[in-house]
Amino acid sequence: xxxxxxxxxxxxxxxxxxxxxxxxxxxxxxxxxxxxxxxxxxxxxxxxxxxxxxxxxxxxxxxxxxxxxxxxxxxxxxxxxxxxxxxxxxxxxxxxxxxxxxxxxxxxxxxxxxxxxxxxxxxxxxxxxxxxxxxxxxxxxxxxxxxxxxxxxxxxxxxxxxxxxxxxxxxxxxxxxxxxxxxxxxxxxxxxxxxxxxxxxxxxxxxxxxxxxxxxxxxxxxxxxxxxxxxxxxxxxxxxxxxxxxxxxxxxxxxxxxxxxxxxxxxxxxxxxxxxxxxxxxxxxxxxxxxxxxxxxxxxxxxxxxxxxxxxxxxxxxxxxxxxxxxxxxxxxxxxxxx
Amino acid sequence: xxxxxxxxxxxxxxxxxxxxxxxxxxxxxxxxxxxxxxxxxxxxxxxxxxxxxxxxxxxxxxxxxxxxxxxxxxxxxxxxxxxxxxxxxxxxxxxxxxxxxxxxxxxxxxxxxxxxxxxxxxxxxxxxxxxxxxxxxxxxxxxxxxxxxxxxxxx
Numbered sequence: 347x348x349x350x351x352x353x354x355x356x357x358x359x360x361x362x363x364x365x366x367x368x369x370x371x372x373x374x375x376x377x378x379x380x381x382x383x384x385x386x387x388x389x390x391x392x393x394x395x396x397x398x399x400x401x402x403x404x405x406x407x408x409x410x411x412x413x414x415x416x417x418x419x420x421x422x423x424x425x426x427x428x429x430x431x432x433x434x435x436x437x438x439x440x441x442x443x444x445x446x447x448x449x450x451x452x453x454x455x456x457x458x459x460x461x462x463x464x465x466x467x468x469x470x471x472x473x474x475x476x477x478x479x480x481x482x483x484x485x486x487x488x489x490x491x492x493x494x495x496x497x498x499x500x501x502x503x504x505x506x507x508x509x510x511x512x513x514x515x516x517x518x519x520x521x522x523x524x525x526x527x528x529x530x531x532x533x534x535x536x537x538x539x540x541x542x543x544x545x546x547x548x549x550x551x552x553x554x555x556x557x558x559x560x561x562x563x564x565x566x567x568x569x570x571x572x573x574x575x576x577x578x579x580x581x582x583x584x585x586x587x588x589x590x591x592x593x594x595x596x597x598x599x600x601x602x603x604x605x606x607x608x609x610x611x612x613x614x615x616x617x618x619x620x621x622x623x624x625x626x627x628x629x630x631x632x633x634x635x636x637x638x639x640x641x642x643x644x645x646x647x648x649x650x651x652x653x654x655x656x657x658x659x660x661x662x663x664x665x666x667x668x669x670x671x672x673x674x675x676x677x678x679x680x681x682x683x684x685x
Numbered sequence: 686x687x688x689x690x691x692x693x694x695x696x697x698x699x700x701x702x703x704x705x706x707x708x709x710x711x712x713x714x715x716x717x718x719x720x721x722x723x724x725x726x727x728x729x730x731x732x733x734x735x736x737x738x739x740x741x742x743x744x745x746x747x748x749x750x751x752x753x754x755x756x757x758x759x760x761x762x763x764x765x766x767x768x769x770x771x772x773x774x775x776x777x778x779x780x781x782x783x784x785x786x787x788x789x790x791x792x793x794x795x796x797x798x799x800x801x802x803x804x805x806x807x808x809x810x811x812x813x814x815x816x817x818x819x820x821x822x823x824x825x826x827x828x829x830x831x832x833x834x835x836x837x838x839x840x
């Protein structure tokens with residue numbers, strides 16, 4: 347009898363915990379769902395494919411192949427958390443990438459070239475941010491203008507691809523720091539550093555909290571928060587990430603090419619949304635975007651494993667995105683009802 | 686459409702494709718079987734990219750938005766003009782042709798259009814309108830001529 351009672355009470359406790367957890371961490375749920383999907387993808391691929399999917403080399407390659415996407419996703423997370431959007435990231439990456447290749451071809455030293463391209467990305471971000479904040483232009487339109495500006499500038503730099511011969515840039519990609527079968531490249535380390543720096547800023551600094559507040563409520567200015575500065579800053583951060591991604595992509599492909607990254611902005615947005623960041627702003631995590639990029643990369647890898655057309659990646663990602671947006675709407679509606 | 690940064694020129698594609706295949710163990714297995722075909726497909730893709738199919742419609746969103754905005758439709762919503770849009774399209778076509786006749790490669794024309802869009806949205810912005818109104822008021826109260834205002838607006 348006492349046994350039964352205690353079982354019942356534990357069960358109720360568990361239920362309470364569950365509900366408390368749900369109501370306190372409702373914004374964490376989409377990210378947890380992304381983690382679950384990532385694990386399911388891995389298990390599914392391991393079972394239904396050749397059985398050698400989960401291998402150290404394969405997972406290491408996931409980070410290597412998606413390093414530039416990861417960097418872009420961090421910047422995009424900041425922007426989307428303020429309920430904005432930055433469509434320019436793919437073009438900024440192409441522009442900074444080709445500009446880097448051009449500068450290096452002209453014999454500029456890396457110590458000047460890398461800061462220059464990052465500054466270039468930041469300036470385009472600043473332009474978009476200023477249009478959004480000070481001229482009340484919708485983020486969509488402002489960043490679309492940024493997209494075309496950066497794409498055009500990429501073609502102004504060069505109409506064709508430029509090969510990169512600088513050993514230091516190629517070193518970023520070709521060096522493998524090995525731990526047994528695992529390896530990581532300097533580009534992968536750079537991407538992870540950006541992710542963890544982004545996560546730290548977002549969770550533990552005043553700027554990060556302001557970003558959440560701005561996305562959650564435009565009236566945050568009433569609370570004395572520096573909305574204008576934050577809004578501009580997130581676009582600058584996104585531009586800086588675009589510059590870094592340009593560097594990584596140039597190292598990855600060994601060349602700069604002005605048509606790189608057409609449509610990458612949509613991949614990045616998809617990865618960020620799958621990672622649990624709400625497009626309406628105010629909820630989401632940088633580490634969630636890390637998971638989102640891995641989901642994206644894993645789907646792409648599985649599809650090349652199966653030998654299917656790469657266009658299937660877009661189809662699967664599109665379906666997943668749709669599912670996630672619906673799930674997120676449901677979660678938001680539920681938590682709104684509860685509060 | 687390739688999400689991968691494999692949008693590379695014909696000269697480098699085979700080398701880079703091989704490099705990518707080596708770099709990514711995930712595709713290794715597949716490629717051993719299908720290597721010639723994969724590489725050929727990539728070459729084909731890059732040829733198309735270099736030619737026209739990709740360029741057609743690539744920047745069409747910007748031109749459409751620009752035409753609508755130039756035609757007097759407010760980006761804030763609530764104010765539109767279809768006839769104005771027609772004029773907007775004509776303006777854009779004229780600008781496009783002018784840029785081409787000036788000898789600028791067509792791939793670079795987005796820069797000019799982006800600048801036009803930025804200028805137009807700034808002109809439409811409420812903040813600039815407020816600033817201009819204040820300037821006009823200040824100028825009137827001082828009794829200076831209207832022409833100085835115009836100069837300041839343009840600046």
